[in-house]
Amino acid sequence: MSHPIVVTVICDGHRPDFVSEETTPQMARLRRAGTWFADHRGIFPSATRASSASIATGCWPISHGLRGNAVALPIENGHEVHDAGRPEFYETYRNHFGRLLTRPSLSQRAASLHGAVLCSNVSPGAAFFHDAEGHGELHHRELSYSRGRVPLMPAIVAPPGAVGDAVLADKFSSILMERPPSVATLWLSEPDKTMHAFPLGSPQHLMALREVDRHVGAVAETVEWLRDRGHDVLLLVGSDHGHESVTGTVPVERRLHEAGFKMSLDSPEIVVAPQGSSAFIHFGGDALPRRMEVADWLGQQSWAGRIIMGEDLAELGQITAADVLAIDMAKSPGRNCNGVPGLTAMAVRFAENEDAVRRDCGMHGGLGPHETRPTLIAVGNGFSAGSVVTTTSRIIDLAPTALRHLGLPLDGLDGVVLGGPAPG
Numbered sequence: 001m002s003h004p005i006v007v008t009v010i011c012d013g014h015r016p017d018f019v020s021e022e023t024t025p026q027m028a029r030l031r032r033a034g035t036w037f038a039d040h041r042g043i044f045p046s047a048t049r050a051s052s053a054s055i056a057t058g059c060w061p062i063s064h065g066l067r068g069n070a071v072a073l074p075i076e077n078g079h080e081v082h083d084a085g086r087p088e089f090y091e092t093y094r095n096h097f098g099r100l101l102t103r104p105s106l107s108q109r110a111a112s113l114h115g116a117v118l119c120s121n122v123s124p125g126a127a128f129f130h131d132a133e134g135h136g137e138l139h140h141r142e143l144s145y146s147r148g149r150v151p152l153m154p155a156i157v158a159p160p161g162a163v164g165d166a167v168l169a170d171k172f173s174s175i176l177m178e179r180p181p182s183v184a185t186l187w188l189s190e191p192d193k194t195m196h197a198f199p200l201g202s203p204q205h206l207m208a209l210r211e212v213d214r215h216v217g218a219v220a221e222t223v224e225w226l227r228d229r230g231h232d233v234l235l236l237v238g239s240d241h242g243h244e245s246v247t248g249t250v251p252v253e254r255r256l257h258e259a260g261f262k263m264s265l266d267s268p269e270i271v272v273a274p275q276g277s278s279a280f281i282h283f284g285g286d287a288l289p290r291r292m293e294v295a296d297w298l299g300q301q302s303w304a305g306r307i308i309m310g311e312d313l314a315e316l317g318q319i320t321a322a323d324v325l326a327i328d329m330a331k332s333p334g335r336n337c338n339g340v341p342g343l344t345a346m347a348v349r350f351a352e353n354e355d356a357v358r359r360d361c362g363m364h365g366g367l368g369p370h371e372t373r374p375t376l377i378a379v380g381n382g383f384s385a386g387s388v389v390t391t392t393s394r395i396i397d398l399a400p401t402a403l404r405h406l407g408l409p410l411d412g413l414d415g416v417v418l419g420g421p422a423p424g
Contacts, residue, residue, distance in 0.1 A: 002230030003114055006402040007176070008185045009219050010055070011212045012048060012122055013192030013364065014239035016040070016375040023209050026217030027377065030237055032386055034379030035419060037393045042241040044316040044326075045069065045275035045365040046372050048192070049084045051240035051395060052126040057103040058399030058413040060317025065102045066129055067319050068280065069365065070273040078268025078284030081349070085123030087142050100132035106183050106399050107136030109408055115147060116183035119172040121164045127187070136183070139171055160189045162211050169215040173222040180226055182406055186219060188212055195243050195362030201338030220379075234380035234405045236398060242373045243362035244277060244344035245336035249354040250303045250329065252279055252347050261287070261294055265350060270294070272349050276365025277329045279347040288323055295325055303345045305330045306367065317414070328366040336360040342370035380405070383419050393418055
């Protein structure tokens with residue numbers, strides 16, 4: 001029996017200015033067939049793991065609870081930094097807070113219909129927090145499970161990058177044709193993986209875009225197959241964030257130690273949780289009263305951009321706390337070695353030797369005009385062919401739009417519905 005379906009393809013890190021007839025002909029065709037969102041925006045930090053939670057829940061981090069790609073958790077006299085992308089962080093997070101996300105995912109909301117499927121080739125954390133409570137079906141190299149987190153065997157073999165993307169894209173289309181769910185999401189690791197490793201605009205980057213575009217085209221063909229069989233399919237194609245090019249790396253925590261704010265490199269009273277081109281700085285113990293002094297010092301550093309704390313964090317949809325401030329690394333309107341606009345400094349904790357491998361390559365996480373600008377195309381009922389929406393849309397608007405297409409309640413959301421008529 002036919003039913004409404006929402007199919008989403010996330011091409012991780014894809015910048016909208018790289019959608020072209022020459023490089024991404026399939027996405028260019030879908031842009032003509034549907035609605036292009038010209039002012040689409042991500043969250044802060046513009047990083048994948050928290051963005052995955054925001055796309056899944058339709059909420060800002062302040063509402064769903066996952067702060068960023070790296071998270072500092074309290075310990076005695078300070079904090080300890082954890083990589084939210086690692087498989088073990090999932091249980092670490094649950095054990096610390098006694099919960100996972102504080103808002104329901106699209107998978108949970110669609111469980112009463114025909115369920116949800118996620119094929120993801122990004123980090124385990126980004127995949128796990130997209131369906132935090134295991135209400136849907138996940139296919140990922142670290143863990144594949146059916147509803148209720150019941151393991152699926154054999155585990156899928158899909159390494160990050162082009163090879164794994166191809167495996168999961170094929171798996172995704174097979175599932176759609178064999179047993180179409182109400183919600184189906186394919187999250188590709190490219191072009192993000194290549195953009196981090198090679199300069200933006202390089203032959204390697206352009207090749208990654210062509211490969212991703214091929215997968216988008218294959219999913220679009222499957223969507224047409226479903227429509228021919230009576231399913232009302234809303235196709236959303238886009239990304240979670242954009243990229244800027246790295247001008248240099250800054251070991252922020254090391255610099256804080258050198259400036260006398262931090263007792264030793266490994267002491268916990270001040271720690272930095274890097275988010276790529278931004279960072280959260282956490283204070284504990286005797287260092288807590290020095291937060292404003294550190295903020296003033298940061299404001300004098302050439303590599304520091306905007307310093308954010310308190311209600312300014314809340315206005316960005318980010319979690320506020322008295323023991324934290326955020327730093328957006330310095331941005332520049334210049335161009336990289338391939339003429340691609342948008343430059344940023346990159347935050348790390350301690351490493352002094354990353355400039356040679358990072359310069360001109362892609363990075364994200366901050367508030368730069370390109371890293372905060374993901375891609376979005378909507379093709380389906382209510383989204384006119386060839387139309388362009390110039391008002392601001394956000395990645396938190398995808399879940400409300402999906403819920404309306406499915407005829408499900410729109411409660412507990414920060415985002416709003418994009419276009420399209422109400423169901424029925």
